[in-house]
Amino acid sequence: METKIKNEKRSVSDWFTSEKLEEFRPTIEAAAQEKVDRLVAAWTPEFRAALRKLREGRIENRS
Amino acid sequence: MNAAFYGTDWYGERLTFWFKSMGRASIVKAIMFRPTSEPDIYEIALGDLTSDGLIDLEVRSDNGDMEEVLSTVAKALLFFLSDHLGAQVVIEASSDSRSRLYQMAIKRELENLGDCLAVHGFEGENPEVLQRGKNYKRFVVSLRKDGLEF
Numbered sequence: 001m002e003t004k005i006k007n008e009k010r011s012v013s014d015w016f017t018s019e020k021l022e023e024f025r026p027t028i029e030a031a032a033q034e035k036v037d038r039l040v041a042a043w044t045p046e047f048r049a050a051l052r053k054l055r056e057g058r059i060e061n062r063s
Numbered sequence: 064m065n066a067a068f069y070g071t072d073w074y075g076e077r078l079t080f081w082f083k084s085m086g087r088a089s090i091v092k093a094i095m096f097r098p099t100s101e102p103d104i105y106e107i108a109l110g111d112l113t114s115d116g117l118i119d120l121e122v123r124s125d126n127g128d129m130e131e132v133l134s135t136v137a138k139a140l141l142f143f144l145s146d147h148l149g150a151q152v153v154i155e156a157s158s159d160s161r162s163r164l165y166q167m168a169i170k171r172e173l174e175n176l177g178d179c180l181a182v183h184g185f186e187g188e189n190p191e192v193l194q195r196g197k198n199y200k201r202f203v204v205s206l207r208k209d210g211l212e213f
Contacts, residue, residue, distance in 0.1 A: 018072065021091075024116040028116070028118040032095040040100055040101075050189055054151065055151055
């Protein structure tokens with residue numbers, strides 16, 4: 001098991017490069033945007049109004 | 064108390080961050096701040112990246128390092144907000160257990176950064192100050208207007 005994890009770590013290091021990530025970025029950002037668009041589509045008018053009110057009023061919060 | 068967190072790389076206007084989660088396995092994770100149809104409002108998305116360039120945005124890694132991952136997301140959120148001063152970030156919990164995790168992480172960050180951050184929870188349609196024992200479906204985080212001089 002330990003060997004397997006070590007191998008996985010090594011293999012991640014092999015491909016986790018700036019160049020590779022830059023290559024992947026458009027695809028994964030598009031996937032994220034798709035998910036976000038689905039979530040936002042479910043926002044109710046009341047929730048949107050509350051967000052605007054928060055932005056405009058900046059209701060204070062000191063939890 | 065400050066929790067340990069992973070170092071991140073970012074691209075563009077700090078909209079996408081990457082880091083390696085080093086728990087039971089080594090997993091590359093991406094944190095993305097995506098615009099919404101509402102001006103200056105972003106949603107945060109977190110996912111696991113595979114070596115063929117795909118991302119799983121629904122995965123539960125169970126990698127044994129949840130504290131570090133959440134702390135890393137919080138740091139990325141701060142970086143993002145420091146570059147997008149008027150932005151609000153919506154965090155949506157996919158389950159009650161996720162909601163509790165997010166709330167614990169937010170509370171922890173507020174202990175350190177409460178003067179800089181405004182955080183509201185949404186149980187229904189109206190925002191409120193976070194209260195213990197409640198399972199908020201959504202959280203909205205922004206920089207406090209009077210806390211920008213840090």
